[in-house]
Amino acid sequence: MIKKLFVVHILTLLFITSCNKGENIKPNILFIMSDDHAYQAISAYDDRLIHTPNIDRIADEGMLFTNASVTNSICAPSRAVILTGKHSHINGKIDNIAKFDDSQMTFPQLFKTAGYQTAMFGKLHFGNNPKGIDDFLILPGQGDYINPKFLGKDRDTIITGYVTDVITDLTLDWFKNKRDKDKPFLTFYLHKAPHRAWWPSPEKFAEFYNKKFPEPETLFDDYSNRGTAAKTAEMNLLTHMQYMQDSKVRPSVFEKMKNVEPKIVYARGDGTFFEPSSNSFNDRYNRANDEQKKKYDVILNKISQDFETNWPKMNTKQKMQWKFQRYMQDYLATISSVDDNVGRVLDYLEKSGLDKNTIVVYTSDQGFYLGEHGWFDKRFIYDESFKTPLMIKWPNQIKPGTTNEEMVQNLDFAQTFLEAAMIDAPKDMQGESLIPLLKGNSDKWNRESVYYHYYEYPSVHMAKRHYGIVNKDYKLVHFYFDVDEWELYDRKNDPNEMNNVYNDPNYADVVVKLTEELKELRIKYKDSEELDKSFLYN
Ligand code: SGN
Ligand code: CA
Numbered sequence: 001m002i003k004k005l006f007v008v009h010i011l012t013l014l015f016i017t018s019c020n021k022g023e024n025i026k027p028n029i030l031f032i033m034s035d036d037h038a039y040q041a042i043s044a045y046d047d048r049l050i051h052t053p054n055i056d057r058i059a060d061e062g063m064l065f066t067n068a069s070v071t072n073s074i075c076a077p078s079r080a081v082i083l084t085g086k087h088s089h090i091n092g093k094i095d096n097i098a099k100f101d102d103s104q105m106t107f108p109q110l111f112k113t114a115g116y117q118t119a120m121f122g123k124l125h126f127g128n129n130p131k132g133i134d135d136f137l138i139l140p141g142q143g144d145y146i147n148p149k150f151l152g153k154d155r156d157t158i159i160t161g162y163v164t165d166v167i168t169d170l171t172l173d174w175f176k177n178k179r180d181k182d183k184p185f186l187t188f189y190l191h192k193a194p195h196r197a198w199w200p201s202p203e204k205f206a207e208f209y210n211k212k213f214p215e216p217e218t219l220f221d222d223y224s225n226r227g228t229a230a231k232t233a234e235m236n237l238l239t240h241m242q243y244m245q246d247s248k249v250r251p252s253v254f255e256k257m258k259n260v261e262p263k264i265v266y267a268r269g270d271g272t273f274f275e276p277s278s279n280s281f282n283d284r285y286n287r288a289n290d291e292q293k294k295k296y297d298v299i300l301n302k303i304s305q306d307f308e309t310n311w312p313k314m315n316t317k318q319k320m321q322w323k324f325q326r327y328m329q330d331y332l333a334t335i336s337s338v339d340d341n342v343g344r345v346l347d348y349l350e351k352s353g354l355d356k357n358t359i360v361v362y363t364s365d366q367g368f369y370l371g372e373h374g375w376f377d378k379r380f381i382y383d384e385s386f387k388t389p390l391m392i393k394w395p396n397q398i399k400p401g402t403t404n405e406e407m408v409q410n411l412d413f414a415q416t417f418l419e420a421a422m423i424d425a426p427k428d429m430q431g432e433s434l435i436p437l438l439k440g441n442s443d444k445w446n447r448e449s450v451y452y453h454y455y456e457y458p459s460v461h462m463a464k465r466h467y468g469i470v471n472k473d474y475k476l477v478h479f480y481f482d483v484d485e486w487e488l489y490d491r492k493n494d495p496n497e498m499n500n501v502y503n504d505p506n507y508a509d510v511v512v513k514l515t516e517e518l519k520e521l522r523i524k525y526k527d528s529e530e531l532d533k534s535f536l537y538n
Helices: 002-025 053-060 075-084 107-113 163-178 202-209 228-232 251-260 279-285 290-313 316-352 410-420 505-524 529-534
Strands: 028-034 063-065 117-122 135-138 149-152 156-158 185-190 358-364 390-393 402-404 449-454 466-471 474-479 485-490
Touching (some): 028 410, 053 316, 053 390, 075 107, 107 117, 107 185, 107 410, 117 163, 135 163, 163 316, 202 290, 202 316, 251 290, 316 358, 449 505, 466 505
Parallel strands (some): 028 185, 063 402, 117 135
Antiparallel strands (some): 135 149, 149 156, 466 474, 474 485
C-alpha cells in the first residue's frame, strides 16, 4: 500500500513539474512604449543628440529595427493599431478624436484567456478600462508630468512625483508585490514622456539647460520642391512653437515682450495669428508643489531673463536657433529620465532572473521631428514621424546585437506577441508576425512595402490627410483632401526628403509601378475611396 502511494505521489509530482515546465516555456512580455520618442534621440540609432545607455541595452542584447514604422503617425490611433493588429480604417480609431470601439478584440484579451497575468501602467490615451488587463493605473488622456493623476480599476489617485519616475515605481511595485509567480506575464510600461510640452524633472531641467545640440541639416527648410501640405502645416519651430508652454518663457515676461515685439504670437497657416493663453504654461507649472516650484524657478528665471535680454537683438536665423536649443534641452531632458527609468526596470528583471524568459520591447507610438524641416510634432509620412524606434530582446532566441532593415510596422506587434506566446492570432488581423525575423529566418519574410494613412485634419498642426506606400527605395504619397497632390521621394538619393520627384521624367517608371502597388495595397488592406469619404468630418 505504502509503495503504491509512493508511486502515485511520484507520478503526481512528475505531472506537476511537466505542467510547470510547459507553462514556463511561454515567454513573459514587457512592452515598453514612450510617447513621441524620435529614433534620432536614441543613441543605438544616432548618438549626436543624446546618450541613452539603458535603452541601448535592449538593442545590444537583441535586435534593432532600422526601418520600423507606424501606419498612422498619431498617438491614440497608433495604440489602437497595436492593440487590434488592424489598420485605422478597420479598427475605426482614425484620429485622436474618434471613439475607440472597445467591443472589438484586442490582443491582451487573448493573453488573459490563455492564462497570462496582464498589467498596464502609464499612458494609454483612450478608454479608462483597458480590456483584458488584470491590473492597471493609466493616465487620463494625455496625463500630466508633475504629480500626475491616474485612473485605476477600483480607484483614481494622484501620486506626488515626476511622471516618468512614478510610472516606473508603479511597474516595479507590481513586479515585486503583485506578480503571480505561477503565470507568465504581459506587462505594458507606457511612458508619457517625451510628449509636448516636454516638461522635465527639476533635476534634468537644470542638467540640460546649459547644453547645446547640433542642428539638423534641414532646420531652415523653406518647403520649396514640396507640395502644399508641407507649406501649410503648423508645426514650425519659429512660427508655431509657443513661447510660454513650449519654450517656457514666463507669462509675465511674454506679456512685456509683446510690447517690444507684437509678432511673438502663434501663426496660423492662413496668415492669421492668435495669442496663446498663459494658462497653457500656468496649468502645468501650478501642478508643482512649493518645493518642486523652487527648483523649477531657478531655471525658469534664467530662461526668461535670457529671452528678455537677447531676443530683441536676434535676427530671424538666431531666433530659430534659440527656439531649437530650448526645444532640444527640454525634450532630451525628458528622455534622459525615460532612459534612467528603463535602466531601473531592466536591472530588476536581471536581478530577479526574470530576464531569461522575458521578451523586452522598446518602441514609441510614432516618431517625431526634432527640427528636421524646421518642424516639431509628427503626423506626416515623411521619415522622422513615419519611422519609429523599435528594438526587441529575447534571450536565446534573438542573436544579440543584430540589426534588421526590413519594413516592419506597429501593425505587426499583436501577431508577433501572440505567436511568441503560442496563441492563435485571429484571422482578420492585418499584420505579419516578426518571429521569423527575430529568429534570423529572413527568407520567410517577403514584405517589400508598407501602407500608411493619416486622417486628423483639419485639426491642430494642420497636416493634410494623405495615404501612401513606402518601400526601402521610394515613398509615394497622395494628399487627397483639400488638395489632390502626389509626391514621390527617392529615399536612397534624397534621405532628407527635400525633393518631390513625382513629375520628374526620370522617375516616370517608378511612379507607374508604385501607383499600381499602392492600389493593390489598398485592396489588400480593405481601404477605399468610399471609406476615405466616410471618415470626413461633417
Ligand atoms: C496636443 C499637443 C499637440 C499634439 C497633440 C496630439 N498640443 O494637442 O502638439 O500634436 O496633442 O498628440 S499641446 O499644446 O497640448 O501640447 S498625441 O501624441 O496625443 O497624438
Ligand atoms: Ca504620441
